[in-house]
Amino acid sequence: MTPLERALHQRIKAEGPLTVEAYMEACNSYYYATREPLGAAGDFITAPEISQMFGELVGASLAACWQGAGAPDDAIYAELGPGRGTLAADALRVLHAAGFAGEVHLVETSPVLREAQSQSLGEASHHETLFDLPAAPLLLVANEFLDALPVRQHVGGIERRVESVAGHLAFDRDGEILESSPARDEAVRTVARHLANHGGVGLIIDYGHAKSAPGDTLQAVSGHRFASLLERPGEQDLTAHVDFEAVALAAREAGAEATPVVTQGYWLTRIGIEARADTLLRASPDRADEIRSAFDRLTSPEQMGRLFKVIAIHSPDWPMPAGFA
Numbered sequence: 001m002t003p004l005e006r007a008l009h010q011r012i013k014a015e016g017p018l019t020v021e022a023y024m025e026a027c028n029s030y031y032y033a034t035r036e037p038l039g040a041a042g043d044f045i046t047a048p049e050i051s052q053m054f055g056e057l058v059g060a061s062l063a064a065c066w067q068g069a070g071a072p073d074d075a076i077y078a079e080l081g082p083g084r085g086t087l088a089a090d091a092l093r094v095l096h097a098a099g100f101a102g103e104v105h106l107v108e109t110s111p112v113l114r115e116a117q118s119q120s121l122g123e124a125s126h127h128e129t130l131f132d133l134p135a136a137p138l139l140l141v142a143n144e145f146l147d148a149l150p151v152r153q154h155v156g157g158i159e160r161r162v163e164s165v166a167g168h169l170a171f172d173r174d175g176e177i178l179e180s181s182p183a184r185d186e187a188v189r190t191v192a193r194h195l196a197n198h199g200g201v202g203l204i205i206d207y208g209h210a211k212s213a214p215g216d217t218l219q220a221v222s223g224h225r226f227a228s229l230l231e232r233p234g235e236q237d238l239t240a241h242v243d244f245e246a247v248a249l250a251a252r253e254a255g256a257e258a259t260p261v262v263t264q265g266y267w268l269t270r271i272g273i274e275a276r277a278d279t280l281l282r283a284s285p286d287r288a289d290e291i292r293s294a295f296d297r298l299t300s301p302e303q304m305g306r307l308f309k310v311i312a313i314h315s316p317d318w319p320m321p322a323g324f325a
Contacts, residue, residue, distance in 0.1 A: 002233060002234050003234070004027065004030045005234070008169065017162060019159055020152060020159075020160050020218070024238050024240075025150040027234050027236075028238055029109075030233075030234035031235065033112070034234075036116060038084055046087075046144050047205070047308070048087035050297055050298060051297075052090050053294065054087065054090070055089065055090025055091045056090050056093070057272065058141055059090060059091030059092065059093065059094030061203060061321050062095060062139040062321075063095050063100060064322060065139070065321050066098070068319040072199065075137040075138070076134060076137070077092060077100070078104075078140040079106050079142070080107045080130070080141075080187075081145035081148065083113065083116075083117075084113065084116040084117065085120030085121045088106070088124075089121055092104065102139070103134075104123070104124040105124070105133055105134065106121075106124050106125070106127065107128075107130055130190045130191060130194075135194075135197075138195060138198070138200035140195075140200060141205070142204045142205070142206075143205045143206070144206055145187075145204075146184050146188075152180050152181065153178070154178045155173045156175055156176075158173065160173055169230040170230065171230070176214055179216070179243070180246075181240070181243070181246075184247070188247050188250040192254035192255060192256035192313055193255060195256045195315045196255030196256050199315045200314065200315055204242075204310070204313070205308060206308065207241055207307045207309070208243060208244055209242075209243060210245065210261040212243050218239075219238070219240070222236035222237070244261040248261065255316075256313045256315065256316070259313075260311075262309065262323065263301075263305060263310070264304055264305055264306075264310055267323045268305075270322065270323040271323040273295065273299060277292070310324075311324075
């Protein structure tokens with residue numbers, strides 16, 4: 001029994017069954033505070049770790065928006081859940097080449113990942129919450145951030161809970177599940193309000209569905225494989241698919257503009273990943289297999305290209321990023 005599992009049994013004994021939302025929040029808070037989960041030795045790998053092309057194209061997209069808004073010198077680069085800092089390093093390299101010289105602000109609660117980010121990026125300001133970001137125009141990216149925020153599940157209108165049964169954790173009911181995520185909606189509204197009030201643009205990239213629909217999408221991953229949700233709590237990553245229709249609605253309700261939702265493969269293709277891959281192939285022909293494999297993994301419908309979606313939210317005074325028309 002893991003340390004967190006013992007604590008959860010004790011909590012359930014004292015408070016009663018936990019909502020799925022409370023269970024997911026407890027598991028992920030413990031998980032991210034105690035390890036670096038990325039890479040071959042970790043539990044999963046994200047797009048920036050697959051190829052520099054991903055972060056560079058994110059940086060190019062943000063740079064074009066910044067320039068289109070008049071290149072405000074008080075704009076800052078902000079990232080939510082920046083992992084090891086790989087995406088930020090690649091994006092900032094392109095932004096700096098475009099003339100951006102703003103501060104770097106990272107929303108990250110994990111001390112382990114904060115240390116890794118500092119090593120990758122050097123000087124950067126860390127924040128516990130979105131509310132701590134400075135009152136300035138944002139060039140913001142959230143890649144695989146929203147999927148880790150806790151979800152609520154309802155079966156037949158009754159909230160699903162996790163209970164303790166004979167020393168094991170178990171769900172208290174089964175049936176058709178409706179998922180929602182107040183935490184996710186509030187995060188989007190917070191970003192959108194900031195963009196509406198101070199200017200800027202935010203790119204949200206994650207796996208999920210373009211339209212709201214019933215279904216159970218909560219999953220656990222350990223060692224790059226799916227695992228049981230209620231086994232080894234705190235020792236595996238819990239995520240749920242992002243409802244991008246709800247994301248767009250929350251953003252618009254808070255005063256920002258939201259683009260259409262597109263697939264990652266479509267977006268990357270529209271903003272130039274093929275040309276970037278060709279440039280890398282010419283510069284490093286000895287890495288041809290690696291570059292082509294990364295290109296396919298990021299864009300192929302059978303890999304990340306279709307499941308992962310992209311939406312941008314932006315100030316009404318800033319231009320819509322490319323790749324969404």
